[in-house]
Amino acid sequence: MEDVDVVIVGAGSAGLSAAKVLRTAGLNFKLLEATDRIGGRAWTSSEHFGVPFDIGCAWLHAADRNPYFPEAQAAGWTMHHHDMNIDHLYYRGRKASEEEEASVKAADASLAELMEGHSGGDDRLGALLAKGRASRAAATFCGPMDFGSDEDEISIADFKAAADLEPNYFTREGFGALVARFGADVPVQLSTPVRRIEWDGLGVVCVTDRGTLKARAVIVTASPAVLAFDEIVFSPALPDAHMSAFFDLPMGMLTKLPLEIRGTRLGLKPFDDLLVERTARHDIYFLCFPFDLDLMVGFIGGDFAWEMSAAGEAAGVDFATNRLCEILGNDTRRHVGRSMMTNWGAERYVRGAYAAARPGRAEARATLMQPVAERIFFAGEHVAGPLIQTCGGARLSGEAVARQVAAQLTGR
Ligand SMILES: Cc1cc2nc3c(=O)[nH]c(=O)nc-3n(C[C@H](O)[C@H](O)[C@H](O)COP(=O)(O)OP(=O)(O)OC[C@H]3O[C@@H](n4cnc5c(N)ncnc54)[C@H](O)[C@@H]3O)c2cc1C
Incomplete structure (x- = not known):
């Protein structure tokens, strides 16, 4: 050479x-x-669902500072602004009440305040979080689903240094x-x-x-x-x-579990955000039917996602399908078509x-x-x-x- x-x-x-x-x-x-x-x-890749699907990054975060955003616009690509608010919250099989949903939003806001006011030494993010369900749901979003790590493995200083990533956009083309x-x-x-x-x-x-x-x-x-x-x-x-x-x-972990859902929208709208909280961890978030495609994209993060990498794709797909059936009824299962699980831990040159x-x-x-x-x-x-x-x-x-x-x- x-x-x-x-x-x-x-x-x-x-x-x-x-x-x-x-x-x-x-x-x-x-x-x-x-x-x-x-x-x-x-x-x-279009390999799995016959439509462009992002195995890795999908959201154009911080679009006002993200150089890819104007390029996607100039190319005439289909864009969608995504507000990332939890639209549907389930505690195990039960739909959370409006008050419960409101308390999750309040917990999220209070985390932002706590972080702003935090002047002590660098500690685990988990140390800032109040106990209780609402706080856990808020922590799921900012920890495993966002930072790719559980809140007790995240540095407060690191978390604080990361910018607010609004506004967030999706592009259909990928x-x-x-x-x-x-x-x-x-x-x-x-x-x-x-x-x-x-x-x-x-x-x-x-x-x-x-x-x-x-x-x-x-x-x-x-x-x-x-x-x-x-x-x-x-x-x-x-x-x-x-x-x-x-x-x-x-490296934190974020794993996608996209499920093809045929012949129904399950009462959900394109780009709805759905979170299923378990009592301890093992939470799953679904991005519903992006661009009205027949896809519900499940996400798991942090330690649980690493564990699922070891359990394998079949276990991951079963987990996502079972959570949907738990909240939307067993009939949901017959609508599930193709599926896959991303596995970035096994990519030797990323890990x-x-x-x-x-x-x-x-x-x-x-x-x-x-x-x-x-x-x-x-x-x-x-x-x-x-x-x-x-x-x-x-x-x-x-x-x-x-x-x-x-x-x-x-x-x-
Ligand atoms: C599941 C998932 C979801 C994500 N979601 C989002 C999102 O929605 N929005 C967002 O903005 N970001 C997201 N990200 C993060 C985003 O994808 C990364 O931050 C970004 O792509 C990293 O780019 P990079 O160039 O730093 O590293 P990489 O993309 O990892 O590039 C490094 C390259 O180096 C190569 N390499 C490694 N070792 C060697 C070697 N020895 N010799 C030669 N080549 C080597 C690798 O093969 C790789 O191609 C997500 C990531 C994952 C995994």
Whole structure:
């Protein structure tokens, strides 16, 4: 392989955007992707339901700051503003009363206030939550379903640093398709995992199964879990602070359980939000019939989602179907058609949904924003400032880091 100015590891949202910035800056680069497609966690597929379905990211969060949003609009894609309010709440098999629903909204608002007023040390988010059912339902949304982690595994400081993601939009054509469209003109070498990065001499040497190439700098966009698992060996080893930071940013999990529902809307409207709370954990949220498609998309998150990954797809689909039958009647079962379960934990080059700092370890993100020896840079959703965990944030991170690299290499 020919030597270049910069190697970029990973052709997800961050890697693709970094490549575009380097190209504009007149630097030559090589973008190496381990898998056989671009997009990473942005991945739309019609394989399962015959319509575009996002296996990974789906909501265009923070649309007013999300560079993908104007691009989807300009392309004339079908957009839907999603308010993300719980429309239907069930406690086990029972529909919650209006008062109960109101108390969940109040619990949600009080969490925001508690967080605003929190000035103590960094603790578990769970420490801020009041006891009781309403508070649990609110915690489900902000913990497992949003942050991908249970509230006792989330750092308050990390949670606070994440921006409010309103306004949220969906696109019918798929967020993954939007990222693929964005990256379509970027040259990428697919199926080329980077195994080793040597940085003991000048610049870096990247070792892959298809050869070795030298560069003046490398931008690594692999998730912190991929790096914690030593999928890329650094030689010499990275500083301890960086290695610890990978472990302090474990991947949360969000698993989708889409069920095709044929011949009925079950009394629900397109884009209704339905939450089924269990008494302890194991809650499930359904996004109902997006774009009036025959789909109810179940979501489980946090520890429960990791457990379901081990139990397998059949167990996951049964769980989602049984919850629907429990609340809407057993007849629902005969309307269920095709189904699937996403499994991001088993994607070797991702290993989870997105990173959430351990309580007391929120500074790990800032650590990874520091380059090593002015030649190893990190970009991606895990270092995306207020838009952490999001695909738009990953893109902005890739752009910002590439600008930093370009300034350093060109002296401009
Ligand atoms: C189920 C789920 C739902 C989500 N929902 C939303 C949502 O609604 N809205 C939203 O904004 N975000 C959402 N996200 C998060 C969003 O998808 C990610 O934040 C974003 O796509 C991450 O982009 P990235 O470039 O940082 O990382 P990635 O997309 O992971 O890209 C990194 C790339 O690096 C490659 N790679 C790894 N190791 C190597 C190696 N050794 N050599 C070469 N290549 C390598 C990987 O294959 C991958 O393609 C969701 C994520 C999941 C999993």
